[in-house]
Amino acid sequence: MRTLDTDYLVIGSGTAGLAFTDTLITETDAHVTVVDRRGQPGGHWNDAYGFVTLHQPSAFYGVNSLELGSGLKDTQGLNQGLYELASGAEVSAYFQRVMRQRLLPSGRVTYLPMANHLGDGQVESLLSGERTQVRVRRKIVDAHYGGPRVPSTHAPRFEVGPGVRLVPPNALPGLWHGAATQGLPRRFVVLGAGKTAMDTCIWLLQAGAPADTIQWVMPRDSWIINRLGTQPGPEFFRESIGGQADQMEAFAQASSMDDLFLRLEACGALLRIDRTRRPTMFHLATVSEAEVDLLRTLRHVVRLGRVKALEATGMVLEQGREPVEPATLFIDCTASAVDPRPNVPIFQGERIVLQLVRLPLPAFSAALVAYVEAHRDSDEQKNSLCAAVPFPYRMEDYPRSVLVGMANQGRWGQDKALRQWIRESRLDGFGKLLSAVDRQDTEKQAILARLKTQSMAAMANLSRLASAASGA
């Protein structure tokens, strides 16, 4: 068997693996081997539907050493006035550039695409079957623990009867191909209630499908993050940093989970599509107000639970049956981007398991873990700076997610070098915004003071809400 020596073996060349590798080779002299069963870097972005974009501005996504996008704002469309969102194709191309222009030219990165990590450093080429034993001097890095499922590579968990036309959203822009053989659909059923389903409904509407031809199967209503609060430019200081202070106030004053989410909506941090319904899901989808307005034009929303079976004339759902018109096209948006996985310690001796240390920023989190790996000594010290933030799979998990993130933030603030690294990191959306505040700018100083006061009050109340949610 071929052998290869390296300091770190990173399994996964998605956002997490590349953001980690980029910071690690910047901060150390280490040699890194990156292995991925996919043929090119970028992870799930390579399988994404054609009209996917980032949820959040490109400005703070990717790896630390290379900007993504132009830094411009959109001047038209549903993201008008807000910072640009890279398309999936742009994200994939960006990660190829990261590999070609940053990682490989360092001379300290070996990239093994189309290769499976079988365990214990053994890697098998998918094309030749050849096995390589990677001899790892320092650590193996699991950079796929938080990887999402996407529609084009998942298997639906419901039955699909004869004559049913079911496609992933990836197929929509190419529907014209099949026009001669299959005919063009005139009715659409969008299955799923997450961000992919929202993107698909928006795409259909913008591409010309009348709203009354779309049925939307929405097992659960969702709270949605208002993208306005994620803008990194100084002109949005009130919305971003002031918005953080508003959220802290909501965390500090909420008397219950319901009250918390209503307060977050009242201060503009969260949105919901149907204001008459109480959402039961919050998976951190981030959307503009204009997009939510467009989604509100859809009237045929099916709220009968999850789909169990599709038939040519109808759908069997958990709570009933719903008829569909003949020649309906079903679009599968049911892949769960956020399958529940337990949090584990990030630093585990000879293993690192990348997870979020700040919600919802996987790129920033992976880069920060690499910085800590490079500059701190014991696992105990590293884990105390990098507690894994639990994803709020259930809404009642949210207070705890925020608490763990805030506790991390507090410890980073007391570590001078780390604090400085964060301030200079392009992946920290608001770091530069905060460090640029002029001492004489009384309005911004007042916002910062409010943020500090409310954050302290928030910690205490979030603990109470988290305990109440866990039944303690």
Ligand SMILES: Cc1cc2nc3c(=O)[nH]c(=O)nc-3n(C[C@H](O)[C@H](O)[C@H](O)COP(=O)(O)OP(=O)(O)OC[C@H]3O[C@@H](n4cnc5c(N)ncnc54)[C@H](O)[C@@H]3O)c2cc1C
């Ligand atoms: C549609 C969509 C939009 C999103 N938008 C945003 C956004 O705007 N901002 C944001 O911060 N996050 C966003 N996210 C969250 C997203 O999950 C992360 O941004 C990130 O892309 C996840 O990267 P990852 O490296 O953890 O996982 P992946 O992209 O899944 O990469 C993991 C890689 O590991 C490889 N792998 C796994 N096991 C093995 C093995 N045994 N051997 C070899 N290779 C292996 C896989 O092939 C894969 O390439 C979005 C997610 C989705 C689905």
